[in-house]
Amino acid sequence: MLSNIQINENRLWDSLNEMALIGATKKGGVNRQTLTDLDKESRDLFVKWCKEESLFVTVDQIGNIFARREGKNNNLPPIMSGSHLDTQPTGGRYDGALGVLSALEVIRTLNENNYLTEAPIEIAMWTNEEGCRFPPSMTGSAVFSGQYNLNDALSIQDPNGLELGNELKRIQYNGSTPCAPRSIGAFIETHIEQGPILEIEDKNIGIVTGAQAQKWYEINILGMEAHAGPTPMSNRKDALVAASEIVLLVNSIGNDFQPGGCATCGVLEIGSPSRNVIPGKCFLTIDFRHPENKILNEMDKKLRNTIKLIEKNNKVEIKIKQILELKSNVFNKSIKNIIQDVTKKLNYSSKEIVSGAGHDAVNINAIAPTAMIFIPCIDGISHNEVENVYKEDVTKGAQVLLHSMIELADNSSIIIDN
Amino acid sequence: MLSNIQINENRLWDSLNEMALIGATKKGGVNRQTLTDLDKESRDLFVKWCKEESLFVTVDQIGNIFARREGKNNNLPPIMSGSHLDTQPTGGRYDGALGVLSALEVIRTLNENNYLTEAPIEIAMWTNEEGCRFPPSMTGSAVFSGQYNLNDALSIQDPNGLELGNELKRIQYNGSTPCAPRSIGAFIETHIEQGPILEIEDKNIGIVTGAQAQKWYEINILGMEAHAGPTPMSNRKDALVAASEIVLLVNSIGNDFQPGGCATCGVLEIGSPSRNVIPGKCFLTIDFRHPENKILNEMDKKLRNTIKLIEKNNKVEIKIKQILELKSNVFNKSIKNIIQDVTKKLNYSSKEIVSGAGHDAVNINAIAPTAMIFIPCIDGISHNEVENVYKEDVTKGAQVLLHSMIELADNSSIIIDN
Structure with a gap:
């Protein structure tokens, strides 16, 4: 039996709408790229809300924000939930913000019900999940989980040559917590x-079993202007x-490795483009994904073999640099089982699913028992200003999160490593 | 018999070198895009040199500069020579500047020899020949020759939304001459x-008989991010x-229409590019050239037929806009004959040639008897910072120009329309 406390669907929906005003675009999306003034504004609002709930807020050296609610036994490790507040340049209102504000809604609900969990609870807001301004993506959770060097991360430059570490200082989120x-x-x-x-299968909740393997590349081509x-x-x-031959090669590799392959x-970018000059330099990025490491x-x-031919046929020099590698991820089965059980008890429909996108959860999975809850998005569209969801799915997702966190916080011993 | 006066090869070479300092790049080229502060600096230097030669300088409404040396009979129409001082972003030292400063060297030579021609002589410096910042190219000569509306030209925007007319005012070259x-x-x-x-045929002088036909296009592609x-x-x-399919189509059309076809x-540009977002918008430019209008x-x-297939196969919308059309040009035969005759009398080797590039002369050819003199450039490279020439070819080109202009100015009646 689950306790009968419920999240406040309007409060969560209103907070999502208020957050979406920061960086709102004319087309209804959000452009709130990491470590910009708008990112600072969204962080400030989130911290304000956390303090209103009497949470203990800390900021670490890469700008990750943690907001802690003490439990009965504070020697127990915290049960944590969260996501990110940064967006793509043509981003949507829910990618990231949903995860942060659903976790906040869990805390608000526990507070108003005076429900004290056994283990403490924390919200996490990870820095630079999107990676569009400072590639690669998911930097905050990668450094936190020991998979990316802190100083390397602080030195990443944006296209204008600004450094991540300096931008963090500029918006005053260069925290002191290790x-x-x-x-x-x-x-x-x-x-x-x-x-x-x-959406196609008409399910409320996606029980995420793991995430695809990924490889990201940078390609530099030198011809002659x-x-x-x-x-x-x-x-x-x-x-x-x-x-252009590489773009079409990448697309054909995506099509050739079905089911499951994605290639983008x-x-x-052309170096010094001009309409009546033959381009002498090009920069190109590639994103490869597949559920299986071997097929990736x-x-x-x-890719590498065919690029050699393209180089030769076009009398140009091509340099390939792999800048990111994520192995395919399997999430914690005992947490997955609890989410599944809670979903069933709440009478929501669900489906097991593999995440096509990378998420901070994939990084945290390397150091802690981890899982994810998906809700549907309309037409499957994301990283787009028209990204949208149904309010009822937001409510159901937060309700599943609430009861899963209570179960985990009150019965930590049920969590078993895979 | 030609008169025995000679241009001063060191003076011309030094002026070219001095002009090349304005916008000089590390790789030995020049980045002096039209209506920038650097363009103003180059115009100021040119005007200063013209005034030192006591020329009467006027600036017209599109910023074209004319510097006039009176003749014996100032009722005769002027014999004019010139080119442009703006460059590509990765431009060379001679494209444009050679034509302006060779014409200046002709005047300096006439002045120091006290040689008064029958007809007046003018130097022309045309605005925005390159078109890289404010497309299309050759704007100044196009408006002057009545082929482009003045107000339309003044409203052209650069990639940052700055207008040509406002930039002209900003650098104070918005003249009052119609x-x-x-x-x-x-x-x-x-x-x-x-x-x-x-260079391949080891000739000093190219006697230009005309110029290729050109079509420029802008392509906008709308997919889904x-x-x-x-x-x-x-x-x-x-x-x-x-x-990318269009880039390869354009390249294959260039290869299919040989000899003579060029396609680039x-x-x-991707709208809001990001490494993990499928591009939803692309902008692309195409430059087609061929010596024959029919084949162009x-x-x-x-191009148009195949783009329809590309649109359908990729489930995207593609808009094609043709933004420039230049018919193939035949230059004035009587002027060409004089240049050929002078070249022969000077004992320089020469070859008749069709210009692959557009030039201001192509526009002026619509309203006045026109011709061009080419000199070789090393490895045929231009619109590139390593663009280079041999000093002896510069000297020979200016020497041919000097004596051709004297012949024309002293014997205007030999010029016959084609």
Whole structure:
């Protein structure tokens, strides 16, 4: 039997709407890129709300924010939930914010019901999940989980040459708490699915069993700039033609490795572009994903072999640099079982699902028992200003989170490592 | 018999070097884009040099600069020569500057020899030849020759939304002289070839018989932004994949229409690019050239038909806008004959050649008898910071220009319309 306390659906919905005003775009989305003035504004609002709930707020060296509610036994490791508040340049209102504010709603509900859990509870707000301004993504949780060096992370530059560490100082979120692994009882991240499966199958809750393996690359192509008019076709070293061949190669690799393969070029930049100059330099990014590490390695091999041919055929130089590798992740089965059990008791429909996107939970899974709760998003659209959800799904997601966290906090011993 | 006066090769070479300091890049090139502070600096230096030669300087409504040396009979239309001082972002030291400063050297030579020509002589410095900041190119000469509306030209915006007319005011080159066709006896533009032909055939002087036909296009592609991870390959509307197919189509059209066809995509921009977002918007430019109007139209047809297929296959919307059309040009035969005759009398080797690039001379050819003199450039490289020439070729080009202008100014009646 679950306790009969319930989250306040309007309070959660209103907080999501208020947060979405910060960086709101004309098309109804949000542009709140990490460590900008708008990111600071969203952090300030979140911290204000946490303090209103009498939570103990700390900021670590990479700007991750933790808000703690003490339990009966504060020697127990905390049961933690959270996500991120930064967005893509053409981001939506729910990617990240849903997970942070659902965790806040859990605390608000416990407070108003005077429900004291056995273990303490913490909300986590991770820095730079999106990685669009400071690649790679999920930096805050990667440093926290010991998978990325702190000083390397602080030195990452944005396209204008500004450093992550300096921008953190500028917005005054360069905290003093050491950013390093510590004991966590369990971590649960609530998130929109960012894909179409739950909606197509008409399910309320996605019980996430793990996440896809990923590889990110940067490609630099060096050809020769020359005048577009008097330079015969046969004398050209066109960097954009080579880049275009790579974009189509990447797309065909995605199509060839079905089911499950995803392959995307998200950024393509010409050095000093001009309409009547043959491009001499191109920069290109590649994002490869697959549920199986082994098949992702096959995609990698095909990419590298074919790029050698593209280099030769176009008389250009091509450099490939892999900048991110995430192995496929399996989440904690005992937490997954509790989420499944709670979902069933609440009479919500659910489906086990593999996350196509990377999430901070994937990093935390390396140091603590971790799981995720997905809710559907309309038409499966995310990283887009029209990203949207149904209020009833938001409510159900937070309700599942609330009771799963109570179960975990009151019965820590049920958590068993995989 | 030619008169025995000679240009001063060191003075011309020194002026070219001094001008190349304005916007000089580390790699030995020049970045002096139109209507920037650096463009103003180059104009100021040119005007200072003209005033030192007692020339009468006027600036017209689009910022074209004219510097006039009176003749014996100032009722005769002027014999004019010139080019431009703006450069590409990765431009060279000679593209444009050679034509302006060779014309200045002609005047300096006439002045120091007290040689008074029958007709007056003018130098022209045309605004925004390159078109890289404010497309399309050759704006100043296009408005002057009545082929582009003045107000339309003043409203062209750069990528930051700054207007050409406002930038002209800002650098104080918004002159009051009407920018409209007037009577010109002859126009000759001296320029580097910007291709490899003269060097390969070991010729000093290119006698330019005309210029290729050109069409420029802007392509806008609308797909759908979505998260690169959880969006299955089959659900995508990837604008960059469509753009890449167009880049390769353009390249294959260039290769298919040989000899003579040139086809280039110089600019490709993704709207709000991010490494883990499927691109939803792309902007692309195309530059098509061919010596024959008829064949250029066939290239146009192939482009439009195949883009329809690319649009359908990628489930995106593609808009094509043609923003420039230049018909193939035939220059004035009587001026060409005089240049050929002078070259022969000076004992320089020469070759008739069709210009692959557009030039201000192509616009002026619509309203006045016009021709061009080419000199070789090393490895045929231009629109590149390593663009280079041999000093002896610069000298020979200016020497041919000097004597051709004297012939034309002293014997205006030999100029016959084609």
